Amino acid sequence: MAKVNTPKPAELAEALEYTTPQTEWMETPAVIKPGTFCWGAKGKNLGIVEFPNARDWNPSEEDWKLPENWQEIFFTGMKNLLDKYRSFKVFMDICVRCGACADKCHFFIGSGDPKNMPVLRAELLRSVYRNDFTLAGKILGKIAGARPLTVDVLKELWYYFYQCTECRRCSLFCPYGIDTAEITMMGRELTNLLGLNTDWISGPVANCYMKGNHLGLEPHAIMNSIEGMVDDIETITGIRINPSFNRKGAEILFVTPSGDLFADPGTYTAMGYMMLFHELGLDYTWSTYASEGGNFGFFSSNEMAKRLNSKIYAEAKRLGVKYIIGGECGHMWRVLTQYMDTWNGPADFMEVPVSPITGTRFENSKSTKMIHITEFTADLIKNNKLKLDPSRNDDLVITYHDSCNTARGMGLMDEPRYIINNVCNNFHEMPENTIREQTFCCGSGTGLNASENMELRMRGGLPRANAVKFVKEKHGVNMLANICAIDRATLSASMDYWVPGVKVTGVHELVANALIMTGEKERETNLRGDALPGKEGN
Amino acid sequence: MKIVLPLVAVIMLVVLAFAGVQVAGMQFLFGVLIPYLAIAFFIAGFIYRVIKWGMSPVPFCIPTTAGQMKSFPWIKQNKLDNPSSTMGVVGRMALEVLVFRSLFRNTKTELREGPQLSYGSEKFLWIAGLAFHWSFLIIFIRHFRFFMLETPFVIQMIEGLDSFLQIGAPLLYLTDVVLLGAVTFLVFRRLAMPLIKYISLPADYFPLFLILGIATSGILMRYFMKVHIVGVKEMVLGLVSFNPVVPEGIGVIFYIHLFLVSTLLAYFPLSKLMHMGGVFMSPTRNMANNSREVRHVNPWNYPVHVHTYDEYEDEFREKMKKAGLPVEKE
Numbered sequence: 001m002a003k004v005n006t007p008k009p010a011e012l013a014e015a016l017e018y019t020t021p022q023t024e025w026m027e028t029p030a031v032i033k034p035g036t037f038c039w040g041a042k043g044k045n046l047g048i049v050e051f052p053n054a055r056d057w058n059p060s061e062e063d064w065k066l067p068e069n070w071q072e073i074f075f076t077g078m079k080n081l082l083d084k085y086r087s088f089k090v091f092m093d094i095c096v097r098c099g100a101c102a103d104k105c106h107f108f109i110g111s112g113d114p115k116n117m118p119v120l121r122a123e124l125l126r127s128v129y130r131n132d133f134t135l136a137g138k139i140l141g142k143i144a145g146a147r148p149l150t151v152d153v154l155k156e157l158w159y160y161f162y163q164c165t166e167c168r169r170c171s172l173f174c175p176y177g178i179d180t181a182e183i184t185m186m187g188r189e190l191t192n193l194l195g196l197n198t199d200w201i202s203g204p205v206a207n208c209y210m211k212g213n214h215l216g217l218e219p220h221a222i223m224n225s226i227e228g229m230v231d232d233i234e235t236i237t238g239i240r241i242n243p244s245f246n247r248k249g250a251e252i253l254f255v256t257p258s259g260d261l262f263a264d265p266g267t268y269t270a271m272g273y274m275m276l277f278h279e280l281g282l283d284y285t286w287s288t289y290a291s292e293g294g295n296f297g298f299f300s301s302n303e304m305a306k307r308l309n310s311k312i313y314a315e316a317k318r319l320g321v322k323y324i325i326g327g328e329c330g331h332m333w334r335v336l337t338q339y340m341d342t343w344n345g346p347a348d349f350m351e352v353p354v355s356p357i358t359g360t361r362f363e364n365s366k367s368t369k370m371i372h373i374t375e376f377t378a379d380l381i382k383n384n385k386l387k388l389d390p391s392r393n394d395d396l397v398i399t400y401h402d403s404c405n406t407a408r409g410m411g412l413m414d415e416p417r418y419i420i421n422n423v424c425n426n427f428h429e430m431p432e433n434t435i436r437e438q439t440f441c442c443g444s445g446t447g448l449n450a451s452e453n454m455e456l457r458m459r460g461g462l463p464r465a466n467a468v469k470f471v472k473e474k475h476g477v478n479m480l481a482n483i484c485a486i487d488r489a490t491l492s493a494s495m496d497y498w499v500p501g502v503k504v505t506g507v508h509e510l511v512a513n514a515l516i517m518t519g520e521k522e523r524e525t526n527l528r529g530d531a532l533p534g535k536e537g538n
Numbered sequence: 539m540k541i542v543l544p545l546v547a548v549i550m551l552v553v554l555a556f557a558g559v560q561v562a563g564m565q566f567l568f569g570v571l572i573p574y575l576a577i578a579f580f581i582a583g584f585i586y587r588v589i590k591w592g593m594s595p596v597p598f599c600i601p602t603t604a605g606q607m608k609s610f611p612w613i614k615q616n617k618l619d620n621p622s623s624t625m626g627v628v629g630r631m632a633l634e635v636l637v638f639r640s641l642f643r644n645t646k647t648e649l650r651e652g653p654q655l656s657y658g659s660e661k662f663l664w665i666a667g668l669a670f671h672w673s674f675l676i677i678f679i680r681h682f683r684f685f686m687l688e689t690p691f692v693i694q695m696i697e698g699l700d701s702f703l704q705i706g707a708p709l710l711y712l713t714d715v716v717l718l719g720a721v722t723f724l725v726f727r728r729l730a731m732p733l734i735k736y737i738s739l740p741a742d743y744f745p746l747f748l749i750l751g752i753a754t755s756g757i758l759m760r761y762f763m764k765v766h767i768v769g770v771k772e773m774v775l776g777l778v779s780f781n782p783v784v785p786e787g788i789g790v791i792f793y794i795h796l797f798l799v800s801t802l803l804a805y806f807p808l809s810k811l812m813h814m815g816g817v818f819m820s821p822t823r824n825m826a827n828n829s830r831e832v833r834h835v836n837p838w839n840y841p842v843h844v845h846t847y848d849e850y851e852d853e854f855r856e857k858m859k860k861a862g863l864p865v866e867k868e
Contacts, residue, residue: 013653020736024540050843084838086594087821093587094816097742099734100640100663103647109655119737136741136808143543145739168822171602175634175641175667176813177822179602209845210853219854220861246863288854288863289847303842310844318847338600341833364608364622365830375609382612409600411607411620411827418613433645433657437604437619466655 004035006454009497013462018103018112025120026127026147030156032059035455036111037159038448041202046195048206049304053195064155070194071149075132077193081186082133088186091178092129095122101170101180106441107163110459118170118180121160125187128153158196161187163456165445166299166331167404172437184446189301197300201447204296208308213258213292219245222288225261229271236529238521241278243286246319250285251356253316256327256373257294257485260506266488268527269328269506273373276508279517280357280380284325290315293332294485298339299447306343309335313344316369323353324370328506330403330484331445333372337410341368358383372406374483377511378415381422387516392526393424394533396479398510399471400429401464401491402439403484413437416483416507423514428475434467444490454493461494469499480504541729544744548751548798555797560790568793569773570782576800583807588815597836599829602822608831622828634823638667663727670720673713674749676700677756680711684774706761714757721750745811748802755795765789 007015021028037059046054053067067073082089101118103109108116115121123145130137130146137146147153166181191197204214211218217225226243234240244250254277260270277284290311297304316324326336341347350369353362360379362371380386400420406412413436420427434440443460444453471477480491480502488504495502513526524535558564605616617626618633633639646660680697683689701709725746728738759765769785770792776783806812818824851858851865858865 016649016653018649018733020732025736083594084597086591086596086819087600089594090591090816090819090821093591094810094813094820096810096813097734097737097739098641098663098667099731099737100644102733102737104645109647109649114733114736117733117737123737143740145741168602171822172604173640173643173645175638176817177602177634177640177820179600179822182600182822210850212850219858219863223861223863246858248864288858289850307842307844310842311847314844314847336830337827338598338829341829342598342836343839345833360610363831364828367833368830370830378613379610382610408602408604411603411605411616412609413606414613415609431657438643438645462653463655466653 004452004454006035006458009458012455012458016110016112020114025114025123026142029152030115030159032155032159033455034060034452036453036459037162037456038198038200038450038453041195041197041199043195045199045202045206046197049202049209049307051195051197051202051300051304052193055195057195059155059158064151064196066151066154066194070154073193074149074154074190077190078129078133078186081189085182085186087179087182091122091183092126092133094176095119095126095178097123098175100173100175101178104170104173105180106165106167106169106443106463107456107460110443110462111456115156115160116163121164121180122178122183124153124157124160125183128157154194157187158191161191162198162448163460165404165441165443165448165460167441167445168408169404169438169440172408185302188299192301192304198447198450200450200453201296201299204447205300205304205308208292208296212287212289212311213261214294214296215258215262217258217261217291219288222258222261222286222291225267226270226274226286229267229274232527233271233275236523236525236527237275237517239275239278239517239519241274243274244284245286245288247285248319250283250319251322252282252284253290253312253319253321253324254284254286254327255290255293255312255324257329257332258292259294259485259489260327261291263489265492265504265509265528266485266506268509268512269488271527272506272508272510272512273327275512275515275517276377276386279386279515282356285319285321287315287319293326293329293336295332295335296447298331298335305335305339309340310344312340312370313347316347317349322351324350325353325373325376326370327373328483328485328508330405330486332405332485333403333412334405334409336368336370340370355379357385372412372415374412374415374419374507377508378418381419386511388423388514389516390423390425390514392513392523392532393510394426395530396424396505396510397426397428397475397477398424398479398481398505399468399475399477400427400435401442401468401480401482401487402436403482403487404439404441404445406483407437407439411437412483416481419507419511420481423510426475428471428477430467430471434463440464440467442484442487442490443494445486449486449490457490458494458497461490462498464491465494465498468495468502472499472502478502481507481510483507540738540740541743544740544747547744548747551748551798551801552751552755552794555794556790559793565784565793566782568797569784570777572800573777573796574782576803580803580806583804584812584815587807587812588819591816591819595837596821596825597838599825599827599834600821601825601827603827607827621826622831623826627824627826631818631824635817638664641667662723666720666723666727669716670724673717673720676713677711677717680713684771685778687775708760710761714753714760718750718753718757721746721753725750741809745802745805745809748798748805752795752798752802755791755798759789759791759795763789763791765792
């Protein structure tokens with residue numbers, strides 16, 4: 001594939017405006033523009049997970065090689081989804097187009113494309129629904145807001161459902177709670193019936209299915225990666241950590257997104273987890289089989305998400321652990337909170353999570369038996385179980401980005417803040433309309449974080465980056481903390497693009513920097529190898 | 539087109555009722571048959587739609603969490619915006635339905651040079667929405683004076699409050715003014731804001747124009763083109779008691795009003811107005827965020843093809859052994 005050029009930030013900002021085309025949206029065909037879509041899936045990858053109509057295809061080509069009866073497949077699929085999901089049915093019917101959601105979407109704010117207004121994104125599919133599933137639409141047609149499903153309409157649906165990160169910010173403002181994430185999920189289910197997935201999603205899905213993680217790290221590669229981190233930890237702290245893998249009889253299974261094992265700055269977060277667990281003497285194990293907390297299946301179809309997610313409970317059962325701790329990840333935690341137990345539970349072979357250090361019983365996860373690492377760590381700090389030296393993070397002026405999913409699909413907001421405030425001395429919140437439940441997406445969630453999609457990502461990342469810029473200018477913020485592996489990868493890119501000079505970190509990297517470990521040597525550097533404050537001259 | 543068509547449709551409805559009653563003398567059709575049919579269609583249609591939604595299950599627990607979840611005792615949960623109990627959900631829904639909690643959050647995104655984004659509070663839609671829905675409800679309740687022989691005390695009290703300004707004769711009802719003002723604002727908003735205009739369908743203008751027509755005809759009837767009020771009450775009582783009578787000389791404006799109301803009722807189940815029922819069935823609002831604590835059951839959950847650990851080990855056994863990983867089968 002050819003390299004796609006991304007406009008410069010100034011060019012992009014200059015051209016940004018919130019206007020409408022001269023023609024009505026139904027008469028305005030979608031232009032599938034390079035830089036704003038991901039390459040089509042490879043048939044090989046779709047084939048591995050037994051998806052229908054698997055083939056190589058290219059979104060920028062005229063011919064999408066659709067199966068002959070694609071409309072029938074689409075409508076049968078749609079009826080099936082309407083029968084299975086009340087949300088879908090209700091959300092297709094009750095929107096009044098009040099427009100409260102219109103300017104809440106990061107993709108609309110950053111692109112100005114009216115079809116990125118959540119209401120219009122949904123109308124793209126609603127118009128098809130009205131045409132074939134409602135009486136008014138069948139009789140009145142276009143007057144009732146209905147339109148027939150043509151190849152162009154299908155392409156438009158595909159284009160815009162892969163320009164939604166299912167962040168749910170629109171849903172927060174909707175007076176009926178209409179959730180575009182839900183509609184996008186249905187839209188993506190339908191495109192998957194036709195083999196219209198993207199390479200960036202279907203590749204990780206196939207990897208995760210066969211090898212246990214999105215990156216396709218084989219068992220020994222996972223161990224090598226972690227061994228590398230262990231070496232780094234030893235260099236920095238003088239302490240040798242001995243993590244265990246696939247160990248039966250461990251008390252706790254630890255699952256984190258594989259991104260943490262692979263690339264900076266996620267690896268520093270993974271080092272943070274291990275240093276913390278080592279200091280506590282926690283009886284835990286990694287798994288190479290369930291080596292992925294994230295779930296790109298969730299961005300394809302409900303069934304695929306369930307198939308990938310099944311490994312976590314299956315492995316917990318095989319290893320005989322008492323409960324599971326999950327690392328810092330966004331959509332992973334929406335899946336774990338709102339889907340896992342329903343799909344693959346009940347997890348009655350485990351016990352209600354109890355912190356072996358503090359004795360705290362995690363009643364709020366007594367059914368899933370899986371707790372978030374920031375819950376675990378916040379509890380440790382509250383009970384004074386950690387020796388911390390926040391001044392080691394004094395070179396950092398930190399702000400915190402709530403992940404869409406932990407904020408709006410869970411409500412985990414104060415735990416990470418409590419931790420940050422205990423391990424750092426300089427913390428400043430971004431403006432209130434951009435944090436907590438109103439947080440903005442990084443712009444690259446739901447498997448849109450491909451490099452060929454960079455223009456769209458930078459556009460979608462603008463609202464978040466702009467809020468960071470605000471606190472950078474006001475408070476000198478130079479570090480953006482978060483609890484999401486996709487954030488760690490993608491916010492780095494959008495910071496470099498929009499707010500150069502701000503770096504990105506996981507919360508447990510900050511914890512590990514501040515953590516005074518038993519028997520550690522005098523630390524000279526932080527986990528990144530940068531000199532600690534006051535040690536610059538050494 | 540999107541605007542003219544629904545406007546013309548409402549005008550046509552008015553003309554139709556006027557001609558039918560004034561010219562053709564079809565009082566019985568417009569005063570009895572159509573209202574009965576409309577109410578029957580409304581009730582049956584509303585129930586059908588709700589049942590139809592209800593037939594589809596709620597496979598997953600998907601509340602939109604709008605505040606801190608239930609966590610440790612020392613972290614304050616936002617029990618109304620992120621409820622974990624049924625009581626909390628009732629509270630959340632009450633706030634949503636009675637005072638439009640989500641709409642209250644509304645902000646307006648502004649883009650300035652730089653680029654610099656800011657999000658100011660935007661309460662106009664919330665205020666207009668509240669004013670419209672509440673005044674409509676109060677006016678509807680006030681109409682019960684026509685449905686009962688004796689006007690109940692509650693209705694009298696509402697009427698008293700609604701007309702407390704004591705302006706004019708008959709006394710001016712505040713809700714009449716508010717409803718007209720709010721609907722006008724909602725129409726104006728759709729026309730004046732380019733993005734909102736862009737997303738609007740004829741189905742958005744039609745109910746607004748229709749309600750505007752209903753309000754206008756009602757106001758004309760009460761304040762300006764006096765109708766034979768005793769006759770109206772007699773007729774409405776007749777309808778309510780299934781003993782329809784058509785008294786002479788009521789005045790055509792009443793029939794126009796009634797016909798527009800009938801149209802609204804009949805149109806209701808076919809349209810977005812069903813949000814009245816739908817808001818109660820929205821899974822992002824009416825569910826407790828307790829799915830980690832209590833397992834949510836999906837009635838159509840089915841076994842799926844998974845890649846088992848055994849298959850995984852079969853594929854990687856040699857590599858695993860070499861790396862020192864424990865294996866199930868040597």
